[in-house]
Amino acid sequence: MTKRFMDQENRNAFKIHLVSSTDSPEFTRLARALTRSSLVALDAEWRPARTQQSSFPTVSLLQLACCQLGPRLAGGSDESPDESEDSVVFLVDLLLVPLPSIWELLRDLFVSPDILKLGFRFKQDLVYLSSTFISHGCNLGFDRVEPFLDITSIYNYLQHKQLGRKMSKDTKSLAAICTEVLGISLSKELQCSDWSLRPLTEAQRKYAAMDAHCLLDIFNVFQAKVVKEGSVMQNLAEQCSPISIIGLKEILEEDDRSNKIIRTRFCEALDIVRATACSDISQKIASEEGIVLRSQHRSSLPMDESLLKVVKKYGDKLLLKESDKKPTTSKKKGKRRSSTGLMLKEKSLENSDDWQGSPPWDLSLGGNGRPKFLCDVMVEGLAKHLRCVGMDAAIPSSKKPEARELIDQARRENRVLLTRDAKLLRHEYIIKNQIYRVKSLLKNEQLLEIIETFQLKISEDQLMSRCTKCNGRFIQKPLTTEEAVEAAKGFQRIPDCLFDKNLEFWQCMDCNQLYWEGTQYKNAVQKFIDVCKLND
Incomplete structure (x- = not known):
């Protein structure tokens, strides 16, 4: 199934292919695209779990956004017209495609020295992917991706931070990076939708495709800056004497605290570049539990010079250790709680999802009868929708509020706190009848849910009567x-x-x-x- 998606901000059209069978034309296009792509953005989706599980989630969908090279290959009369485009997104349905039949294709992609892989915090995705394939008979799973470049590292570089330094735990979200780097709003409404249900909705397919394709757009901004700065340094080198260049290099090396890291990555990337000079067909032997697998890498076109420079200077890799492949369980000090107690706690949290009692604006409680809401960061889009229908809907006073701040603001302003964070429900005893967990994912459905739950009276005269800003x-x-x-x-x-x-x-x-x-x-x-x- 093929769809064309156009981002409303950039008006960049790209094809979306849903791959649900290895016998389909879409799978043939995918295999061909991987031989012609020098850049592939990776992402994965799975059904979110509300509670901690003893095993990793099963990945339902794998997104591959391919940046294809140059014109069509000679003799490509059987190619479809869209394959001459610069980029295309493949949505591989891992619930329908037999996983052993595509394991080798994906493994070769992950380790191909001719393809730079992009991802956003992709290590977790790789862990879940490996677990999913192992559970379906692929004993080796996946253990590495190289050469690889994380979008968070690219963002830090664009913000004039040292590439290669340890990333802060408080890193930007992909939506925030897209807003700052590309100037587009990347909706994350469907991130927590049930990706195990079939068929996927049109909105889910568009969301999944855009999540992967935006990584290519961010990389293009990064590469343009690298090329521009490279041209400036080349002009400087031509104007300087060899002695002055050496002196500048020594000064830079003395001031660069991450010099050791950069040298290590440079050597690793150099090995990758040397590998591209070898024959397209290489033999790899992997052994695990007495099983020896021999595979032949698929022939692919080498990277162009500008991309090779990026890999040489900034290329990284993802490696999974054995400890990464085992789910971790939280170990808290104190008395061990029984499974019955845990089940009762989870049940009480689920029951607290439903609204009970009267809201703080109720006349019987001394309120003024005017509904007032406080939407946390997880439902900020709902706040704008409520304002559009004339409801008083505030957002947190600070950008990253603590639970205590949200509770204090809701109590101080007599508002009902709207959230999708189940953890906040634990504070319900503090602000009784002032916190509600929104169940719906889409803004329109969330709006209807709030209207029905709180019996709000909406009239046409109220529409667009508040400032959405x-x-x-x-x-x-x-x-x-x-x-x-x-x-x-x-x-x-x-x-x-x-x-x-x-x-x-x-x-x-x-x-x-x-x-x-x-x-x-x-x-x-x-x-x-x-x-x-x-x-x-």
């Missing part, structure tokens, strides 16, 4: 065009095309943001009329 209310009296122009001076630009349309403008009383009833406004109103079923 800051949650403030609009000035009751609309502004004329002249008043809006005056209010926007030095703050916001009003498009010239609006001046002749005699529109009404509205201004937020808190942040002074201006809104007007244009096409986007009408479309938004109609959207929420449909979502909330106000015409029924």
